[in-house]
Amino acid sequence: MAIIKHAARQTLGQLIGANNPVVTVPDDSQRQYAWTKKEIETYWTDIQKFRQARETGRESASEYFIGPVVTITDEHVKSRSLLDGQQRLTTSTILIAVIRDVLWQMGSPEARATANNMQRDYIARQAGRRDPMEYFLVLSLFDRDFFRDSIQDWSETTGKVRGVESAKRPSHKLIQEAYAYFESKIRAELFSFPDDEDGRLDWLDSLYECLIKGLVFVEIQTPTSSDANEVFETINSRGKDLSTVDLVRNFLMEKSRVESTKQRVNDTWRVLLDNFEKREEIERFLRHFWVSRHGDVKSHSLYTTIRSELTEKFATQPQNYTPKAFAAELEGASLRYVDLIHCSTGVEDFDEALTEIKTLNADALQPLLLAASEKNDYSELQDLVAACLSYYVRWTVIGTRESTLLEENLFGLAKEFSAGAQLSSVMSKVCNWIPDDETFREAFKGAELAKTTQARYVLEKLETRLRSDAGVDELVIAGPGKVHVESIYPQNPDAKYRLEDHGALLHRLGNLTLLSGRKNQSVSNRPFHEKSYIYEESALLISAKTGVARLWDANGNKWRPEGIDARQAEMADVAVDVWPGASRWS
Known part of the structure; x- marks a missing residue:
């Protein structure tokens, strides 16, 4: 007390x-x-x-x-x-x-x-x-x-x-x-x-x-x-004034018996503070670091878990494992984690895949990649990151399946990797979890993406594949503001053009496309015959070459829901190749 x-x-x-x-x-x-x-x-x-x-x-x-x-x-x-x-x-x-x-x-x-x-x-x-x-x-x-x-x-x-x-x-x-x-x-x-x-x-x-x-x-x-630390933790256990990162540092300082160990802990914290852009990134790193070595732990119980397990380890292995050793591990992992979240490994294809992870906010992949990067060069992890992306997109983004199971799988695998599992074994397990082509294709046919960032990502990847298949010169798709996600059947149509299933159709992938320039809401909400030229003249194949016109009944002067189904079914065939199944790496 x-x-x-x-x-x-x-x-x-x-x-x-x-x-x-x-x-x-x-x-x-x-x-x-x-x-x-x-x-x-x-x-x-x-x-x-x-x-x-x-x-x-x-x-x-x-x-x-x-x-x-x-x-x-x-x-x-x-x-x-x-x-x-x-x-x-x-x-x-x-x-x-x-x-x-x-x-x-x-x-x-x-x-x-x-x-x-x-x-x-x-x-x-x-x-x-x-x-x-x-x-x-x-x-x-x-x-x-x-x-x-x-x-x-x-x-x-x-x-x-x-x-x-x-x-x-x-x-x-x-x-x-x-x-x-x-x-x-x-x-x-x-x-x-x-x-x-x-x-x-x-x-x-x-x-x-x-x-x-x-x-x-x-x-x-x-x-x-x-005494002060005990009061400090008690007072702040429910408040903003204390974070897990602060508690872990205080705990390590408390367990440091000599000045050189305290200095090592402080040096590690300097690295964390200097290399991460936001405090939230440090909090996320600490959890992902622990998960990568010990398996899943929730944010609210992270500190108590770390304190309990490190206290036991420091006591049972005082000669081999000390706060200095833990601080060194933490610092080394933080440098790799910064590379991963900032997409700055220096390996071009790997960094492109990391950029996709960042775009999708697919944080569940990070502990596994962090564990993998400890004993493997970034250039050796290209297949692993690609397989993880296929798993994430097929399971979560398009399949909308329970994300908790995906996290449990990946977090457990990260722990295995840290314990000595080989890259080939880890790769095999990830591939086995990827939904098969037919399951993915059927899920894609009915997929809705209300999140603009996810919709933009999927459409951009489809555009890149379409251009590759057509042998068209490579095009770097500009960022938001220069290229926007467009609802072909509009968000706010005139009452006489509004479909009965308006809400269910609006975010269907077959109803979405990409267009150059900033979004013009007044144009977007017009009937198709008043804006068809925009799609026909677009430099983006996802708009010009995917049968957008099927969404409009020219004879009946009305929108066609079945046109969304048809366009989305064709997009699904392309998607199977964009995010491949297990056979891609067998």
């Missing part, structure tokens, strides 16, 4: 500021800044509601409880190591910095003096010209330099931060976005006082007072990092 030394009410001004112990986010136990626009908007909205309520003078509205913070404090509370509360304290400091900068830019002596006081009292100060800067909130190594450079190192002479460090990590960009959001909101509010500096100063002062004196926390002081 965790030991709690003390729990006390603290305002924001009592937690950070010139007269308080510096709050430091320790390098070995916290994450980087993670609040997105969603959390920032909620924070701002809550602050504004509180400010308005506080101005009524009601005692019940004098404070706003924003949650607990967990710190490790020494005996005399001369220092604070922050284990929980980083997001709220960092965001509050960013907002104070925005108020400071807006005040300075107003230009009056009073406004600039107030800005200087805010900086010295609650952000950072320099006691003497030759003294080092004292920062009242010190972030961990992942964000420390950037936060100082863009928020804290502010000149009382120029009213500007240094601004030398570039935003290298996702967390850096989130800090920038939080600052920009608050600045836009404050400037919008001050627009109500175009010629009233006193009004602007009063409004900014009211907001500042709400933050410094009105925001209330409960600081939970603990004597050791292990």
